Amino acid sequence: MQLKKFTTTACAAALAALSFGAQAQISGGSVKIGVLTDLSGTYSDLAGSGAVLATKMAIDDFIANEKPNFKIEMVTADHQNKADIASNKAREWIERENVDTVTELVTTSTALAVMKVAKEKDRVVIMNGPASTPITNEQCNDVSVHYTYDTYALANGTARAVTQQGGKNWFFLTADYAFGQALEKDAAAVVVANGGKVVGSVRHPFPGSDFSSFLLKAQASGAQVIGLANAGADTTNAIKQAAEFGITPKQSLAGLLMFITDIHSLGLKPTQGMFLTTGFYWDRTDETRAWSKRFFDKQKKMPTMVQAGQYSSIYHYLKAVKAAGTDDTTKVMAMMRKTPINDFFAKGGQIRDDGRMVHDMYLVQVKKPADSKYPWDYYTIKATIPAAEAFQSLAQSRCPLIKK
Amino acid sequence: MEIFGIPTALLGSQLLVGLINGSFYAILSLGLAIIFGLLNIINFAHGAQYMMGAFVAWIALTRFGINYWVSLIAAPLIVGIVGVLIERLMLRRLYKLDHLYGLLLTFGLALIFEGIFRDQFGISGESYEVPELLSGGVNLGFMFLPIYRGWVIIASLTVCFGTWYMIERTKLGAYLRAGTENSQIVQALGINVPLLITFTYGYGVALAAFAGVLAAPIFQVNPLMGSNLIIVVFAVVVIGGMGSIMGSILTGLGLGLIEGLTKVFYPEASSVVVFVIMVIVLLVRPAGLFGKS
Numbered sequence: 216m217q218l219k220k221f222t223t224t225a226c227a228a229a230l231a232a233l234s235f236g237a238q239a240q241i242s243g244g245s246v247k248i249g250v251l252t253d254l255s256g257t258y259s260d261l262a263g264s265g266a267v268l269a270t271k272m273a274i275d276d277f278i279a280n281e282k283p284n285f286k287i288e289m290v291t292a293d294h295q296n297k298a299d300i301a302s303n304k305a306r307e308w309i310e311r312e313n314v315d316t317v318t319e320l321v322t323t324s325t326a327l328a329v330m331k332v333a334k335e336k337d338r339v340v341i342m343n344g345p346a347s348t349p350i351t352n353e354q355c356n357d358v359s360v361h362y363t364y365d366t367y368a369l370a371n372g373t374a375r376a377v378t379q380q381g382g383k384n385w386f387f388l389t390a391d392y393a394f395g396q397a398l399e400k401d402a403a404a405v406v407v408a409n410g411g412k413v414v415g416s417v418r419h420p421f422p423g424s425d426f427s428s429f430l431l432k433a434q435a436s437g438a439q440v441i442g443l444a445n446a447g448a449d450t451t452n453a454i455k456q457a458a459e460f461g462i463t464p465k466q467s468l469a470g471l472l473m474f475i476t477d478i479h480s481l482g483l484k485p486t487q488g489m490f491l492t493t494g495f496y497w498d499r500t501d502e503t504r505a506w507s508k509r510f511f512d513k514q515k516k517m518p519t520m521v522q523a524g525q526y527s528s529i530y531h532y533l534k535a536v537k538a539a540g541t542d543d544t545t546k547v548m549a550m551m552r553k554t555p556i557n558d559f560f561a562k563g564g565q566i567r568d569d570g571r572m573v574h575d576m577y578l579v580q581v582k583k584p585a586d587s588k589y590p591w592d593y594y595t596i597k598a599t600i601p602a603a604e605a606f607q608s609l610a611q612s613r614c615p616l617i618k619k
Numbered sequence: 620m621e622i623f624g625i626p627t628a629l630l631g632s633q634l635l636v637g638l639i640n641g642s643f644y645a646i647l648s649l650g651l652a653i654i655f656g657l658l659n660i661i662n663f664a665h666g667a668q669y670m671m672g673a674f675v676a677w678i679a680l681t682r683f684g685i686n687y688w689v690s691l692i693a694a695p696l697i698v699g700i701v702g703v704l705i706e707r708l709m710l711r712r713l714y715k716l717d718h719l720y721g722l723l724l725t726f727g728l729a730l731i732f733e734g735i736f737r738d739q740f741g742i743s744g745e746s747y748e749v750p751e752l753l754s755g756g757v758n759l760g761f762m763f764l765p766i767y768r769g770w771v772i773i774a775s776l777t778v779c780f781g782t783w784y785m786i787e788r789t790k791l792g793a794y795l796r797a798g799t800e801n802s803q804i805v806q807a808l809g810i811n812v813p814l815l816i817t818f819t820y821g822y823g824v825a826l827a828a829f830a831g832v833l834a835a836p837i838f839q840v841n842p843l844m845g846s847n848l849i850i851v852v853f854a855v856v857v858i859g860g861m862g863s864i865m866g867s868i869l870t871g872l873g874l875g876l877i878e879g880l881t882k883v884f885y886p887e888a889s890s891v892v893v894f895v896i897m898v899i900v901l902l903v904r905p906a907g908l909f910g911k912s
Contacts, residue, residue: 448843
């Protein structure tokens with residue numbers, strides 16, 4: 216198993232000795248952050264080594280800006296998108312290496328497995344990659360933070376905008392497993408609620424590679440919009456083949472779970488005009504540009520929302536440790552919930568009791584090739600979806616921690 | 620007009636799409652069948668070699684501006700040479716051992732190749748444009764057929780039947796077949812059998828790479844594109860009969876059609892239908908449809 220381990224050491228010990236400040240109550244003498252992610256598989260571009268880099272940047276920046284009087288270390292491992300590997304690694308880190316927080320955790324199954332271990336051992340879990348809503352509903356607990364996005368926010372944002380703009384008749388191309396079906400269900404509900412109609416759907420085996428049969432069905436249905444309730448290579452292949460068969464631009468596509476790396480890999484020609492929802496776009500403000508360019512210099516790719524969210528969440532965690540003066544899970548979690556998040560990633564972000572970090576999301580449209588002026592100039596931001604509308608409301612929550 | 624509640628136009632288009640996928644199965648299973656038939660090696664690296672064909676074409680286009688038509692010849696040559704090196708340096712040592720050793724070695728090589736490409740190019744994949752001459756499509760009345768897909772059928776059938784002709788009807792093919800039956804006697808007649816075997820493996824690998832170049836404009840060029848396909852292709856070879864040249868071509872096309880029909884009537888089963896057929900064939904004719912037991 217691939218296991219990279221590198222340590223970032225603060226020169227904080229010397230500083231602490233000089234400052235005569237109160238020594239923080241840090242277990243094991245240092246705050247240890249575990250980054251457990253997909254370093255080699257399907258999600259390694261959208262999370263992977265970029266998430267490790269983002270974590271390292273957050274630690275370095277925190278040390279430079281906040282001058283903490285404790286040491287910070289990072290360990291990383293590849294969970295290979297397997298729940299058993301993820302939970303074993305998390306257990307090993309917590310028991311033997313005294314890791315304080317396990318983070319990133321792309322793919323829901325690994326996230327849910329690690330949430331159980333963390334609850335049992337009383338450690339913090341911060342999730343950026345996984346998408347599914349059970350993390351903050353049926354399976355929620357009080358040591359977990361789901362930070363960047365979820366399927367509800369993406370399906371909700373995209374399906375509503377497209378339906379409201381006149382795309383009333385939908386056909387879903389759905390990956391035939393729990394995630395795809397959940398995504399279709401969430402999106403279909405939004406379509407109907409906004410006066411649209413679902414005229415049909417087809418479930419394709421996961422993973423697929425040739426989607427032409429399914430796309431021809433979608434074409435025959437006469438739907439205005441083909442909703443892609445799948446992810447990764449399934450989505451990119453479906454988009455590419457829709458263009459090949461002349462389905463787009465007559466019918467339009469709506470990607471319900473897409474990342475900027477997918478757009479980058481396909482290019483703008485087959486993706487132009489598509490709507491999608493994202494929690495972060497590098498070219499949105501001066502702050503996002505400045506941070507993203509630093510990221511780009513090291514990674515040679517612009518950050519995805521998962522990677523930007525990883526930076527923001529780690530920084531927020533470290534600030535909470537400093538403010539609480541301890542790495543005790545309950546106290547740090549309380550401090551993280553109490554403190555609003557204000558950085559390049561989120562303005563006025565708030566972690567709710569169900570673990571959901573709510574922040575503004577962005578509805579974007581993919582640019583035409585002619586309108587793209589420089590590398591990675593891919594999106595036009597069409598709308599900011601306010602935090603309160605973007606995510607599932609607490610009234611709808613199925614999390615037992617939420618008292619109604 | 621409808622057949623079983625499905626409009627004939629939709630059915631016709633699905634059959635055509637099935638035939639296109641069948642052409643990929645045919646050309647890939649043909650390569651596997653040749654390698655198994657003549658070398659007794661189960662080439663698990665076939666999917667990775669298919670992926671390498673696509674990547675070589677993509678690198679040639681984006682880094683060196685070499686167009687599709689040149690790549691269609693050059694990429695199979697380059698990947699074929701890699702195959703020749705693998706045969707000379709590694710596979711050659713395994714011929715006297717059980718099949719399992721060849722399978723393990725080629726499986727390991729597949730993982731290494733995929734790992735290298737993943738490390739270099741990431742996992743999201745790269746886009747390869749359809750060549751100018753073959754872009755656009757024709758309206759067949761019942762469907763819009765991208766010209767490129769039509770080209771895939773023509774190109775792969777030409778190569779498949781050309782290969783069959785070379786092995787079954789020419790002198791070179793006769794040497795090859797004789798060499799695998801009894802290499803000592805053939806060698807005694809003055810024919811360089813080891814060289815023939817090296818050439819055969821290189822050719823099988825080149826077929827995989829050729830399929831990779833054909834696939835590049837259709838699918839995202841992705842380090843794992845072969846690993847998804849290879850299991851189905853193995854099932855095709857088993858159904859056709861291990862080592863049967865014509866069997867692998869016809870089975871590949873036929874299974875593409877059956878898979879296409881499954882996508883119309885019960886899409887959820889389309890990824891398993893090939894394996895269901897494999898189980899039935901193995902129960903009824905363990906040597907495969909065209910194999911000699």
